[in-house]
Amino acid sequence: MFRSYALAPLRCVALALLAVFGFVASLPLMMSIGAIVTYPHVLLLVRRLNSLSRRLAGAWSGVVIDLPYREGPVPTPPRRPDGWYEHEGQLFKTRHYPAFFLRMQWLSDDPATARDWMWLVLLAPIGGLVALLAPGFVLAGVVLVAGVTGPGRRMLADAGLTDLVAWPGVTMPGWAVLAAGLAAIVAGVLAGPALLRAHGRWARQWLGHPGLTWWQSSGIGAWLRKGGHDTWQAALLLGLSLTGFAVFLLTLLLTLVSGGFGIAWLAYAIRPMLNHYRRLCVKWGDGEPMPDPYRQREPVPEPGPDGRYRVGRTLYATRDGARRAGFFPWILGDSATWRDLAWMATAPLAALLAVVPGVLIGAGYFGLFWQALFWPLWGVPFGLITGVWVSPWYTWQLMTLGMPFLDAVPGWLSIPIGLALGLLGVLLAGPVLRLITGWARLLLAPSRSAELTQRVEHLAQTRAEAVDASSAELRRIERDLHDGAQARLVAVGLSLGTVEQLMDRDPAAARVLLAQARETSAAALAELRDLVRGIHPPVLAERGLADAVRALALDAALPVEVRADLAGQPPAPVATAAYFAVAEALANAARHAQAGRVGVDIRHTGGLLRVTVTDDGRGGAEPTHGGGLHGLRRRLATFDGTLALHSPQGGPTVLTLEIPCALSSPRTSTS
Amino acid sequence: MRVVLAEDLYLLREGLVRLLEAHDCTVVAAVETGPDLLAALLAHRPDVAVVDVRLPPTNTDEGLQAALTARRQVPGLPVLVLSQHVEQLYARELLADGTGGIGYLLKDRVFNADQFLDAVRRVAGGGTAMDPEVIAKLLQQPARNVPLARLTPREREVLELMAEGRSNAAIGQRLFLSESAVGKHTASIFGKLDLAPSDDDNRRVLAVLAYLNGAT
Numbered sequence: 001m002f003r004s005y006a007l008a009p010l011r012c013v014a015l016a017l018l019a020v021f022g023f024v025a026s027l028p029l030m031m032s033i034g035a036i037v038t039y040p041h042v043l044l045l046v047r048r049l050n051s052l053s054r055r056l057a058g059a060w061s062g063v064v065i066d067l068p069y070r071e072g073p074v075p076t077p078p079r080r081p082d083g084w085y086e087h088e089g090q091l092f093k094t095r096h097y098p099a100f101f102l103r104m105q106w107l108s109d110d111p112a113t114a115r116d117w118m119w120l121v122l123l124a125p126i127g128g129l130v131a132l133l134a135p136g137f138v139l140a141g142v143v144l145v146a147g148v149t150g151p152g153r154r155m156l157a158d159a160g161l162t163d164l165v166a167w168p169g170v171t172m173p174g175w176a177v178l179a180a181g182l183a184a185i186v187a188g189v190l191a192g193p194a195l196l197r198a199h200g201r202w203a204r205q206w207l208g209h210p211g212l213t214w215w216q217s218s219g220i221g222a223w224l225r226k227g228g229h230d231t232w233q234a235a236l237l238l239g240l241s242l243t244g245f246a247v248f249l250l251t252l253l254l255t256l257v258s259g260g261f262g263i264a265w266l267a268y269a270i271r272p273m274l275n276h277y278r279r280l281c282v283k284w285g286d287g288e289p290m291p292d293p294y295r296q297r298e299p300v301p302e303p304g305p306d307g308r309y310r311v312g313r314t315l316y317a318t319r320d321g322a323r324r325a326g327f328f329p330w331i332l333g334d335s336a337t338w339r340d341l342a343w344m345a346t347a348p349l350a351a352l353l354a355v356v357p358g359v360l361i362g363a364g365y366f367g368l369f370w371q372a373l374f375w376p377l378w379g380v381p382f383g384l385i386t387g388v389w390v391s392p393w394y395t396w397q398l399m400t401l402g403m404p405f406l407d408a409v410p411g412w413l414s415i416p417i418g419l420a421l422g423l424l425g426v427l428l429a430g431p432v433l434r435l436i437t438g439w440a441r442l443l444l445a446p447s448r449s450a451e452l453t454q455r456v457e458h459l460a461q462t463r464a465e466a467v468d469a470s471s472a473e474l475r476r477i478e479r480d481l482h483d484g485a486q487a488r489l490v491a492v493g494l495s496l497g498t499v500e501q502l503m504d505r506d507p508a509a510a511r512v513l514l515a516q517a518r519e520t521s522a523a524a525l526a527e528l529r530d531l532v533r534g535i536h537p538p539v540l541a542e543r544g545l546a547d548a549v550r551a552l553a554l555d556a557a558l559p560v561e562v563r564a565d566l567a568g569q570p571p572a573p574v575a576t577a578a579y580f581a582v583a584e585a586l587a588n589a590a591r592h593a594q595a596g597r598v599g600v601d602i603r604h605t606g607g608l609l610r611v612t613v614t615d616d617g618r619g620g621a622e623p624t625h626g627g628g629l630h631g632l633r634r635r636l637a638t639f640d641g642t643l644a645l646h647s648p649q650g651g652p653t654v655l656t657l658e659i660p661c662a663l664s665s666p667r668t669s670t671s
Numbered sequence: 672m673r674v675v676l677a678e679d680l681y682l683l684r685e686g687l688v689r690l691l692e693a694h695d696c697t698v699v700a701a702v703e704t705g706p707d708l709l710a711a712l713l714a715h716r717p718d719v720a721v722v723d724v725r726l727p728p729t730n731t732d733e734g735l736q737a738a739l740t741a742r743r744q745v746p747g748l749p750v751l752v753l754s755q756h757v758e759q760l761y762a763r764e765l766l767a768d769g770t771g772g773i774g775y776l777l778k779d780r781v782f783n784a785d786q787f788l789d790a791v792r793r794v795a796g797g798g799t800a801m802d803p804e805v806i807a808k809l810l811q812q813p814a815r816n817v818p819l820a821r822l823t824p825r826e827r828e829v830l831e832l833m834a835e836g837r838s839n840a841a842i843g844q845r846l847f848l849s850e851s852a853v854g855k856h857t858a859s860i861f862g863k864l865d866l867a868p869s870d871d872d873n874r875r876v877l878a879v880l881a882y883l884n885g886a887t
Contacts, residue, residue: 518782518783521782522779522782525778525779526779529755529756532755532756533756538725538754538755538756539756539758539760541730541731542724542725542731542732543731543732543760547760550760551758551759551760554758554759554760554763555759555808557811
């Protein structure tokens with residue numbers, strides 16, 4: 001009891017010192033974030049520092065503070081089957097780098113990280129100032145008491161501090177000063193534990209688990225965050241736009257200096273950056289995909305009868321020369337190259353708008369709004385030490401320098417003004433970003449003719465694959481028939497011929513041969529049945545896709561639950577492709593996934609037939625090149641269908657295939 | 672025995688008519704299409720109908736649908752369904768009403784006239800004739816039917832024949848066992864699969880098939 005009262009002022013001093021230390025340390029810590037490598041270490045150091053605050057609050061004020069940090073293990077990069085590690089499309093030989101990036105992302109995504117910094121920079125010093133009230137009272141009391149007592153007065157006089165307790169114009173009897181001093185000491189000591197508790201609650205407010213606050217539930221926090229993201233995303237796009245503009249200027253220069261020589265190389269070299277820009281626009285814009293618009297390069301033409309290669313109007317003696325020469329018409333004849341150039345010339349005009357929300361938020365929120373809050377931290381000590389008192393509205397005065405008409409505005413108004421400017425910036429960030437990405441879409445997305453060219457290329461490729469696949473299928477059927485049913489029917493014919501001869505001479509032998517012929521014809525039928533199943537399952541022709549999949553489910557080695565919601569039948573080739581895809585998926589689930597149950601879901605929505613096969617197996621399935629899934633994907637591509645496999649380690653595995661098609665009315669013949 | 676026959680291929684239809692008539696059956700109607708079949712079934716009320724699954728005009732499962740429709744109107748109307756392929760899906764639909772008098776065979780089975788006519792007679796008598804291939808597929812699903820592992824190989828053979836719809840006597844003949852030995856096996860099978868024993872061939876096969884299907 002006595003001990004806690006006696007120790008409280010000292011503890012308050014310790015907390016204040018800790019806050020000062022944290023504040024001082026935060027500056028070099030913030031600066032060292034710049035060197036990316038140290039980032040996680042710095043964050044962990046900050047966490048350790050703040051955990052000390054939590055522990056002290058718990059020990060000295062009894063306020064328990066939960067750890068607010070995101071739980072669970074730090075994500076680690078998965079090891080690919082080829083032994084490499086992947087992070088956002090890049091491969092790494094060791095787990096070191098991807099693990100570092102993941103860890104960094106994980107740490108900075110944690111909302112507690114931002115609160116940690118806030119505590120260190122601002123909130124801990126505020127708490128420290130409050131806590132300092134207790135030792136402050138005690139110290140003041142001690143000084144007062146010392147002022148009226150003999151030895152104390154002498155000591156003060158020796159130190160030249162007599163004025164400290166002898167205020168000019170105020171005369172007080174010695175006993176009153178003594179009483180006031182003692183009262184101050186008592187008040188300081190008595191208030192100590194209460195102030196410690198107040199400090200503990202303050203710490204819990206900011207260092208504890210935030211829970212769900214009105215901030216999050218009202219969506220305001222999300223709105224502000226979105227505005228902030230839009231701002232820096234627009235700023236980053238501005239940077240890339242300026243790079244593009246530089247390339248445009250270089251192109252102009254080349255045109256002037258060399259008559260355009262080198263433009264093609266330059267335009268080719270900048271394409272990866274532009275593709276990166278396209279991806280960013282899709283990611284941060286409306287999400288509508290923006291494929292790269294460039295023409296595929298045509299192969300070098302075959303040499304003519306004279307052995308030379310023709311490119312445009314020039315003949316080349318060597319293949320290599322023709323290939324090199326073909327580069328220029330390929331690049332310069334592509335309309336996408338010129339659209340790129342048009343974008344690079346104009347992009348900064350749109351992108352410069354990115355400055356507006358950035359400046360509004362930077363100057364308004366961080367400049368004006370925060371100036372007064374930071375002022376006590378540096379303005380007060382500065383004033384105490386040098387005697388020169390800087391105005392708390394220093395940023396405002398700096399900004400309005402040279403604008404005397406603004407002097408009429410009182411300085412404190414700069415706080416609401418700053419907040420309003422910041423909010424205006426957040427409000428503008430979204431439209432500005434949309435404007436920038438919209439402008440990019442206008443010029444960087446494939447033009448109608450480029451889209452058609454790509455479509456033709458895609459169709460030519462899938463058609464070639466479909467033709468290959470069907471001719472391979474026909475060859476297989478021919479071989480199966482030739483070696484199987486056909487051969488057996490020949491055998492049956494032979495037997496029957498022999499029977500004809502034997503019938504009178506040796507009826508017993510004839511009977512044996514007849515039995516053999518019957519068995520052989522049954523075997524031929526069985527083979528034909530299997531063959532037909534592989535081409536076009538009869539149940540599909542008789543019942544349509546949903547029932548055919550149900551029949552498949554009944555034959556599967558695993559329990560399969562089928563849910564189908566089809567108002568009609570998809571076209572026969574689509575149904576066949578979907579059927580074989582499900583068959584393959586079920587076989588894989590039974591063979592590799594060690595699944596216990598499989599669910600198949602078939603539905604048709606928005607002009608899309610979607611089939612989902614889900615198993616509860618161990619997951620980790622990867623489509624191998626030339627494997628069953630690869631073949632299915634190629635088969636579906638003929639119908640513009642897609643196949644997506646989602647199979648995390650540990651399952652579940654979800655295979656989704658989507659084929660655009662229309663449904664015909666139910667129960668019409670498909671064969 | 673009065674038979675209605677539905678088969679769209681002329682050669683096969685004529686062959687079946689000849690086969691049936693040679694074995695004391697009267698083919699009262701031999702039709703080609705689904706609608707004709709339904710009309711014939713309801714008009715003649717035959718002792719048994721022999722029906723191809725796939726019939727014109729749509730060439731889908733019209734024969735099967737006509738047979739099922741007729742059975743809904745005439746419960747227990749014996750129908751033997753023939754097909755180029757067997758599907759558990761169809762077997763289930765045929766057995767669903769649980770009234771018996773159902774056969775489901777591959778067309779190949781007509782090669783063996785004796786066994787085919789045995790099946791026709793069994794179905795006409797309200798029994799069941801399931802194609803061995805249907806039964807084999809049912810029994811091939813180890814993940815689903817755990818208790819099947821408890822059966823001895825001999826009991827498995829007996830179970831297969833029982834599921835096809837054969838009587839104890841027929842099973843004994845097939846496996847060269849005495850009828851009482853078969854009876855012991857069936858009792859043991861029913862015990863191991865926790866099924867109520869039954870001497871009635873038809874109820875027995877329905878119980879076994881329901882068990883095998885139900886385990887899915």
